[in-house]
Amino acid sequence: MPNAEVTRAFQGKSALDCFEAALRAGPRAGYKLLKKRDIGYLAILTRTMDGRQTTLNIAARFGSPCPVTVTLMNEVTPEDVLKAEAEKVLDLIKAEL
Numbered sequence: 001m002p003n004a005e006v007t008r009a010f011q012g013k014s015a016l017d018c019f020e021a022a023l024r025a026g027p028r029a030g031y032k033l034l035k036k037r038d039i040g041y042l043a044i045l046t047r048t049m050d051g052r053q054t055t056l057n058i059a060a061r062f063g064s065p066c067p068v069t070v071t072l073m074n075e076v077t078p079e080d081v082l083k084a085e086a087e088k089v090l091d092l093i094k095a096e097l
Helices: 015-028 079-096
Strands: 003-010 032-037 042-049 052-060 066-073
Touching: 003 079, 015 032, 015 042, 015 052, 015 066, 015 079, 052 079, 066 079
Parallel strands: none
Antiparallel strands: 003 066, 032 042, 042 052, 052 066
16 A cells, blocks of 8 residues: 655644644645544544545654654555645644644
């Protein structure tokens, strides 16, 4: 299954700030929240892409700067397309901060 994982660090932001921004950014990118783990700052979202379900995992971790990892998985979408989508989600998270 093709997947893409991209991590970006956000200076001066806490894991909670980044997690809350991710919860706002996911729906802006067209994803529906499936699960969230407040304690672990993990969100799992889904949407249809290329006719198949795409899973978006977003994790914010403690650190300075705060690292945020976006992982996308889809059965048929090429990895480069998924990576571009991950970058788009990270741009939306940055805009929400």
